[in-house]
Amino acid sequence: MSALSERVGGGAAVRIGVVGLRHGARHVAGFQATGGVARVNAVCDLDTARAATAVERVAGCRAVPWEDMLDPELVDAVVVSLPNDLHADYARAALEAGLHVVVEKPLCPSGVQARELAALAEERGLVLAALHDFRVEPAHWAARQLVLSGALGRVYAVRTRWLRRDNAPGGWYRDRDRAGGGVLLDLGTHRVDLALWMLGFPQVTTAHATTSRALLERRADGGDVEDTAIAYLELEGGVAVHAEFSFLGHLPRAEDVLLELRGTEGALRVANVGDSYRDYELTVFRGEGGVHEQTRYAQLPEAPSLYSDFAAAVATGAAPACPGEQAATVAELVDRLYTAANR
Numbered sequence: 001m002s003a004l005s006e007r008v009g010g011g012a013a014v015r016i017g018v019v020g021l022r023h024g025a026r027h028v029a030g031f032q033a034t035g036g037v038a039r040v041n042a043v044c045d046l047d048t049a050r051a052a053t054a055v056e057r058v059a060g061c062r063a064v065p066w067e068d069m070l071d072p073e074l075v076d077a078v079v080v081s082l083p084n085d086l087h088a089d090y091a092r093a094a095l096e097a098g099l100h101v102v103v104e105k106p107l108c109p110s111g112v113q114a115r116e117l118a119a120l121a122e123e124r125g126l127v128l129a130a131l132h133d134f135r136v137e138p139a140h141w142a143a144r145q146l147v148l149s150g151a152l153g154r155v156y157a158v159r160t161r162w163l164r165r166d167n168a169p170g171g172w173y174r175d176r177d178r179a180g181g182g183v184l185l186d187l188g189t190h191r192v193d194l195a196l197w198m199l200g201f202p203q204v205t206t207a208h209a210t211t212s213r214a215l216l217e218r219r220a221d222g223g224d225v226e227d228t229a230i231a232y233l234e235l236e237g238g239v240a241v242h243a244e245f246s247f248l249g250h251l252p253r254a255e256d257v258l259l260e261l262r263g264t265e266g267a268l269r270v271a272n273v274g275d276s277y278r279d280y281e282l283t284v285f286r287g288e289g290g291v292h293e294q295t296r297y298a299q300l301p302e303a304p305s306l307y308s309d310f311a312a313a314v315a316t317g318a319a320p321a322c323p324g325e326q327a328a329t330v331a332e333l334v335d336r337l338y339t340a341a342n343r
């Protein structure tokens with residue numbers, strides 16, 4: 001038994017450090033809400049005001065320089081919630097310091113770097129996870145349980161999209177060297193991950209994509225990333241996947257997020273509600289001989305918390321909800337789609 005599992009077995013919390021506190025502030029709150037399973041011991045941000053706010057909110061938490069966070073006496077695990085180009089270096093440094101790591105999506109903007117990280121974690125016997133948070137969104141979680149139960153029969157077609165009418169993030173997100181890509185990487189990573197995860201990560205036999213920056217290039221601050229991406233995948237067994245993503249577009253809805261799976265025994269659809277990308281509904285369809293049945297799930301079963309899940313993985317060595325090696329497979333596929341799009 002490791003010193004960590006002994007400590008946790010004795011009732012101690014898994015000690016977390018969080019680097020990057022803009023979106024990362026959510027992760028501080030998330031770990032603090034695990035009912036004592038985990039606690040945030042240290043935070044780090046170049047923006048000292050953000051670090052001070054986090055420290056004010058969490059009793060016993062310290063703001064530290066990054067080098068000081070790499071101390072197994074201070075933390076057991078690190079959350080990397082930095083701009084994409086920093087993910088690989090920060091995650092690698094933490095793993096090399098003997099710390100478990102969870103990284104915001106995309107695990108890395110390069111598939112090669114992502115695979116190297118997964119291999120390093122494996123070699124060191126450390127947990128590497130990615131924050132593919134849609135997996136534990138209740139409607140998506142319930143959809144996967146349905147697929148696993150066989151309720152859809154053999155799934156032969158998938159459609160997914162995340163179309164935003166006017167929501168292109170700025171700053172480093174528009175700089176390909178820093179972000180690694182545009183909407184395909186930023187929003188597509190989530191949706192491609194869901195499609196593969198629902199089906200148990202089958203081999204991708206064909207990967208085509210077309211990207212466009214027709215709208216961003218008209219803006220003075222448009223940067224050099226794509227605002228639209230359309231992809232077609234074929235999975236082993238002949239499953240067809242159609243995927244579409246946009247930051248901008250003359251679109252009927254401000255926010256349109258969809259996952260549709262069609263199988264031999266039924267189909268399901270997880271769609272966002274209104275203009276929110278946080279609220280989803282799950283509908284199952286069945287029909288034969290002109291009789292069509294449609295069931296909307298009024299009540300969804302509870303999904304796990306990514307934070308408790310990661311802490312449990314760190315404490316017990318169990319696989320986390322989104323293991324680094326699956327996130328690496330997604331990063332490799334996104335690379336492949338960019339190559340197919342000729343960019």
Ligand SMILES: NC(=O)c1ccc[n+]([C@@H]2O[C@H](COP(=O)([O-])OP(=O)(O)OC[C@H]3O[C@@H](n4cnc5c(N)ncnc54)[C@H](O)[C@@H]3O)[C@@H](O)[C@H]2O)c1
Pocket residue numbers: 019020021022023024044045046047050066081082083084086104105106131133172
């Ligand atoms: N899962 C999701 O839904 C979701 C949503 C938003 C962002 N993200 C991901 O989270 C990551 C962070 O995105 P963001 O929007 O918060 O970025 P951001 O640029 O808005 O914030 C990054 C934070 O990190 C700090 N920082 C930057 N460089 C640093 C360094 N070297 N050392 C310490 N602190 C540093 C900045 O001061 C800032 O507070 C990205 O990978 C992004 O893709 C995921």
